[in-house]
Amino acid sequence: MDYDVPRQVFTCRITGVIITDNAGNVALYGSEFGAPETGLTITSAPDTVLPEIDQATLSPATIPATEHSTDIRLTVNVSGTTAGVNGFDVYLIDSSGQWIPAASGGASLTFSGALTLSFPLPSDVTPGTCTIALRLSDQARKSSSFGFPNGTPMPGGPVTLTVT
Incomplete structure (x- = not known):
């Protein structure tokens, strides 16, 4: 039908x-x-459940500051969404607390399971350790954030990227 x-x-x-x-x-x-x-x-039923993740991994976890062609893959396990995740924003937060946009856009519609987001190392990242922060959006335009300062932490603790 x-x-x-x-x-x-x-x-x-x-x-x-x-x-x-x-x-x-x-x-x-x-x-x-x-x-x-x-x-x-x-x-339609109201969308009352925000997108959630119960796992996040990063590969590679270490990358040279000059390497801007290698894809960094953030994989999250999506759970608890009734409207399906279809958008994302990924940020790197450096040691000074500066938010550096890494990737933004649409995602393949995911209601549950693994969602992999790939992005290159932004050119303005300096050597050091960055924390990964993520915002997921669903089809109902509701969003959840993980890993931002003073916000909901990443499940299992901070996800970090070391830039050498």
Whole structure:
């Protein structure tokens, strides 16, 4: 069955239904086809569960400051989302507390399981140890953050990148 309900629509009245049986016979229902109303309505459930992660790993964990072509892979295990994660922002937080944007964008829709985000080392990162911070967004435009100062920590402790 195909349904096309616009985003941010919380209630949608069904004005037409086409039913085809195994013999190929078609039945039309609803005002869309000049037939009586279907009386059907789709009502979306509210998204009350923010995206969560229960594991985060980084590879490689050490990289030379001059290496900007190697992909750094942050893999998180997504759990507890009803709307599916489809966006992210990754930051490196250096020893002075400066937030350095590393990657941002859309992600393949993930309701649970591993989500790998790849990014190169930003050019303005100096040698030292950086902490990884992550913001995940779901289809309902709700977000959760992990690893930011004074925020929700990464599960299992800080995820760090050493730049040599």
